[in-house]
Amino acid sequence: MSGAVGTVPDWRTLVAHQQPEWPDRARLGEVVGELARCSPVVTSWECDALTSRLAKVAEGRAFLLQGGDCAERLDNVSSRAIRSKLRLLQQMSVILAAGSGLPVTTVGRIAGQYAKPRSSPTETVDGLTLPVYRGDAVNGTGFTRTERLPDPVRLRRVYDASKYTLDVLRTSGAEVFTSHEGLLLDYEEALTRPDRRSGRRYAGSGHLLWIGDRTRQLDGAHVAYFATIDNPIAVKLGPATTPEHALALIDRLDPDRRPGRLTFVVRMGAQRVRDLLPELVEKVTASGAPVTWVSDPMHGNTFTAPSGHKTRRFGDVLAEVAGFVEVHRALGTHPGGLHVELTGEDVTECVGGAVGLDDLHRSYESACDPRLNADQALELAVLVAEMLR
Ligand code: PEP
Ligand code: MN
Numbered sequence: 111m112s113g114a115v116g117t118v119p120d121w122r123t124l125v126a127h128q129q130p131e132w133p134d135r136a137r138l139g140e141v142v143g144e145l146a147r148c149s150p151v152v153t154s155w156e157c158d159a160l161t162s163r164l165a166k167v168a169e170g171r172a173f174l175l176q177g178g179d180c181a182e183r184l185d186n187v188s189s190r191a192i193r194s195k196l197r198l199l200q201q202m203s204v205i206l207a208a209g210s211g212l213p214v215t216t217v218g219r220i221a222g223q224y225a226k227p228r229s230s231p232t233e234t235v236d237g238l239t240l241p242v243y244r245g246d247a248v249n250g251t252g253f254t255r256t257e258r259l260p261d262p263v264r265l266r267r268v269y270d271a272s273k274y275t276l277d278v279l280r281t282s283g284a285e286v287f288t289s290h291e292g293l294l295l296d297y298e299e300a301l302t303r304p305d306r307r308s309g310r311r312y313a314g315s316g317h318l319l320w321i322g323d324r325t326r327q328l329d330g331a332h333v334a335y336f337a338t339i340d341n342p343i344a345v346k347l348g349p350a351t352t353p354e355h356a357l358a359l360i361d362r363l364d365p366d367r368r369p370g371r372l373t374f375v376v377r378m379g380a381q382r383v384r385d386l387l388p389e390l391v392e393k394v395t396a397s398g399a400p401v402t403w404v405s406d407p408m409h410g411n412t413f414t415a416p417s418g419h420k421t422r423r424f425g426d427v428l429a430e431v432a433g434f435v436e437v438h439r440a441l442g443t444h445p446g447g448l449h450v451e452l453t454g455e456d457v458t459e460c461v462g463g464a465v466g467l468d469d470l471h472r473s474y475e476s477a478c479d480p481r482l483n484a485d486q487a488l489e490l491a492v493l494v495a496e497m498l499r
Pocket of ligand 1: 227
């Protein structure tokens with residue numbers, strides 16, 4: 111068991127935000143029991159390897175690229191789609207490495223990114239109110255009672271899809287790690303195993319897990335669960351984050367100050383990053399904590415287009431990264447990485463970029479947030495590479 115286990119309350123005794131209301135708890139128990147007997151999706155030594163890569167990022171000697179779908183879809187898991195995402199991430203990594211002069215560690219939002227936090231538990235259309243879509247791990251996108259009913263059997267399908275995705279990624283030979291939001295704690299706990307040699311606990315569902323901006327409460331179940339695992343972990347920090355909260359997260363999640371253990375993924379919005387980030391970076395740096403800083407220029411820049419589509423402007427995405435890099439340059443700290451939602455498919459979900467995309471109707475496929483398509487993602491990589499020169 112990790113040294114942290116004794117010092118934090120059991121996550122099961124705390125409030126877990128953003129969990130589904132499973133209609134059949136007995137069935138959930140069965141599925142979770144089954145998962146607890148399955149082999150983990152990733153190994154502890156792979157997780158440790160990512161921690162050492164991220165330690166280099168924290169020291170300013172490497173750059174992190176983290177990207178993939180907002181929400182993976184069980185029906186879209188194919189070797190072709192996986193390879194297309196991987197190819198795009200690798201092309202971006204090559205561009206970023208050339209620009210920064212640093213090795214780039216590539217981490218997909220892939221092989222487990224199936225659960226979504228939502229701003230409201232229900233959705234009403236034409237007078238009918240149904241539970242909101244919470245990711246393919248929980249329910250379906252279709253606006254019917256049956257589709258929206260949380261079904262624990264989906265957790266087993268997510269496990270199988272994640273395993274398959276890892277198998278495809280492993281045959282590519284390239285070094286690529288997996289990550290997802292560690293949202294559904296029953297699923298995560300079922301796949302958490304003590305390492306045979308060290309006895310320390312590892313989440314077996316993915317290499318890096320992150321805590322979302324909505325579930326990073328200090329007294330919440332997510333922070334307590336994450337304190338018990340030894341994987342590299344990240345926390346999303348939105349515009350409401352105070353420096354005191356960031357420092358308290360460090361104390362809870364990285365009490366030993368292990369380089370590579372903790373990444374802060376900042377998503378303040380293009381308008382606010384220059385105002386909000388400096389104090390955060392200054393105070394964390396002054397504390398001596400070896401945190402890895404990454405920019406998520408997507409989640410603070412979402413708006414609804416007149417057509418009703420949730421979208422993001424390419425210019426805003428670029429502007430937030432520029433602000434992030436400028437703040438770090440001014441403070442002499444390392445702008446360590448980029449976290450983006452993207453797909454190798456030719457979708458029309460974000461507006462702008464050199465191709466000048468503005469017809470969101472043509473191919474809007476995301477079940478949740480809008481992703482950069484391959485053209486937009488490569489253009490972003492080129493422009494970010496220039497900033498890092
Ligand atoms: C996400 O990464 O899809 C997400 C929900 O992000 P955040 O927690 O930053 O809102
Ligand atoms: Mn998202």
